Amino acid sequence: QLTTGQPNVCIVGAGPAGFYTAQQILKGNPNAVVDIYEKLPVPFGLVRYGVAPDHPEVKNVINTFTQTASKDRCTFIGNVTIGKDISIADLQKAYSAVVLSYGADNDRLLGVPGENLKNVISARSFVGWYNGLPQDIDLQVNLDVEKAVIIGHGNVALDVARILLMPIDLLKKTDISQHSLDALSKSRIKEVIVIGRRGPLQVAFTIKELREMIRLPDCKPVLSQADFIGVDKLIQDLPRPRRRLTELMYKTCMEPTDKDVKLWKTAQKSWSLSFCMSPLEIFGDKDVTGLKLGINKLQGEDLVKQSAILTDQTVDMSCGLVLRSIGYKSIVIDPDIPFDTKSGTIPNKDSRVEGKPGMYCTGWVSTGPVGVILTTMNQAFETGKTVVKDINDGILDLTKPGKSDIFNILNSKGVQTVSFKDWENIDQFEVKQGEDVGKPREKMVDISQMVSVAKK
Ligand code: FAD
Structure with missing residues (x-):
């Protein structure tokens, strides 16, 4: 009975595509648990690191992402690089569905x-x-x-x-x-x-x-x-x-x-x-x-x-x-991910990664670096609906254990993860640093400092 149990879904990349997909899955299935892995100790992808500093209004989407991350069934796991700290094979063993939304980090x-x-x-x-x-x-x-x-x-x-x-x-x-x-x-x-x-x-x-x-x-x-x-x-x-x-x-x-x-x-x-x-x-x-x-x-x-x-x-x-x-282009973060090097994207049909049941992709890693956050949102909502449909249609294995196995690996490797609460410590620290110099925030730029402030 692989189709009864709890849908454990993981998302790779905490940018807009990841958060909007999570939002849709949590809404679409009342039992689904969603874990969002992010390589940086801080969430929000290009909303934090791409959107221009003089466009603060664009960053308001962060409020919606924060609401999603604050839900009981959602866990942000920062400071974990998928493909390095944890492999895609590890994720596939642990999760019913793996959604890749790791953006387009490289340039043409x-x-x-x-x-x-x-x-x-x-x-x-x-x-x-x-x-x-x-x-x-x-x-x-x-x-x-x-x-x-x-x-x-x-x-x-x-x-x-x-x-x-x-x-x-x-x-x-x-x-x-x-x-x-x-x-x-x-x-x-x-x-x-x-x-x-x-x-x-x-x-x-x-x-x-x-x-x-x-x-x-x-x-x-x-x-x-x-x-x-x-x-x-x-x-x-x-x-x-x-x-x-x-x-x-x-x-x-x-x-x-x-x-x-x-x-x-x-x-x-x-x-x-x-x-x-x-x-x-x-x-x-x-x-x-x-x-x-x-x-x-x-x-x-x-x-x-x-x-x-x-x-x-x-x-x-x-x-x-x-x-x-x-233009930006994506990279292969793990050899188990099919990749079209010409277009710099993961080949997929309606977000389902070709030849990889239970693997999905969304956002810039799937479309290439086109459009604005709204475009990414609309696509990610569709991805979320697709995952929910596959859960409901009994296509996915719902007996997978979820994050416990992954945390065992991370602990054995000594990787210090950053939770959403930890990120809120960073957030408060940065806002305070900004206040002192008349800015909305002064971002921390050193990863080890971020982690140490996170854990305070
Ligand atoms: P991203 O936002 O890039 O998120 C991907 C996330 O995955 C990142 O957090 C990254 O750290 C993480 N990641 C990468 N590799 C790994 C890994 N191996 N393991 C774990 N995590 C990983 N849109 C607007 O609407 N308004 C704007 O003003 C605007 N300005 C922009 C300015 C710039 C310079 C750029 C480049 C884009 C801008 N956009 C803007 C577009 C918008 O940023 C994108 O539509 C959106 O961010 C794409 O979302 P994404 O989640 O696919 O990718």
């Missing part, structure tokens, strides 16, 4: 010569650096330069541009990590060029982030009129969010208001969007000094989906910092 490379030069940095590491992600706090970024190039036209690119150009007095009031605040306050950067391989109709950032860039104090947007000629005629036919976004770019470039023009006249800094360019080479001796960019033409019937084709024209551009923001 440009694959061009010069990518290893100093001050060519991945946006992922830069974001980790300013958000206090322990693995990135020692990032060597030289801001004693005037011009930065960001490669990529997504929201992360604009987040990074905004942080580089934002007045320090505004940044000071956020939960940005102190080491990066210190470095940014000495920054000489006054020009940021955001480069994309396609045109204005294909950008991947959204209107909120664009609007914030346009309204950045003391900073002028520079858009080339040549890129927008004729765009007004196409706007009407675009789907609504794309139409509004394109309209805003068009107006900023072609029809700025008198107020804007007056404001931008005195601006000390600037940022620009460059279109239809792909990096071919990054120059420099030790430090980066510039790039060679190939000029692209666009091809394809559907305007919004047009693709970039490299021409033989090139242009050289000087700069002292290059940030690569062309």
Whole structure:
């Protein structure tokens, strides 16, 4: 009788995908027990370590996650790296269902010569650096330069541009990590060029982030009129969010208001969007000094989906910092997880991992790094429903013992786990540290310090 008993479900990764899946399973099955494993001593994934410090409202989802974690049938088990401290095989032995939601921790490379030069940095590491992600706090970024190039036209690119150009007095009031605040306050950067391989109709950032860039104090947007000629005629036919976004770019470039023009006249800094360019080479001796960019033409019937084709024209551009923001990708954390190295995701059908009964995946590890928290939430809810359905359909083995076996292994290895109550000690400590300097929180950046504060 494998189908009667208690459904013990484990989730790997305490980001939005993990928490929303847990929420749905707990709601959908009154007997299910859900354990969430997280490699860091702190929960919430990219909500803590990705979302920009000046977007505190986005982090309100943490309240919902906290409610989920506070339920009797839910246990947060932090400071445990699956694939290192505990294997997937161990989890499969202990749990009726294993849900993988460990995100996309790695970044994509440009694959061009010069990518290893100093001050060519991945946006992922830069974001980790300013958000206090322990693995990135020692990032060597030289801001004693005037011009930065960001490669990529997504929201992360604009987040990074905004942080580089934002007045320090505004940044000071956020939960940005102190080491990066210190470095940014000495920054000489006054020009940021955001480069994309396609045109204005294909950008991947959204209107909120664009609007914030346009309204950045003391900073002028520079858009080339040549890129927008004729765009007004196409706007009407675009789907609504794309139409509004394109309209805003068009107006900023072609029809700025008198107020804007007056404001931008005195601006000390600037940022620009460059279109239809792909990096071919990054120059420099030790430090980066510039790039060679190939000029692209666009091809394809559907305007919004047009693709970039490299021409033989090139242009050289000087700069002292290059940030690569062309997407995140997942890694294989354990050889027992099927993985598609090309797409950087776990192959699955409706969240069920192909060829692995009882194994599920959700969030960025299953879709790739696309969409916002809301997208992740909708998908994770569906994953939760799928797990509940499989429990109810008698597909899963409900005689598995759950976390007791795992704790035996962790104890034998001397791994110190962090519970949700322990995390609340860290949380309170950080908020207190922040209060002292007028910030909503000062994040701890040292894992052993986090663990010791957690256990107080
Ligand atoms: P993640 O949030 O990455 O969570 C994965 C978790 O798994 C992490 O906690 C990680 O530590 C853990 N993990 C990894 N490996 C292991 C392992 N081996 N063992 C145990 N645990 C492991 N969306 C918005 O709506 N608004 C925004 O303003 C916004 N800003 C963003 C800014 C940046 C820079 C980025 C990258 C994304 C942003 N997003 C934003 C998107 C949003 O963060 C994602 O949609 C969402 O976080 C994806 O959730 P996830 O759970 O799949 O991944």
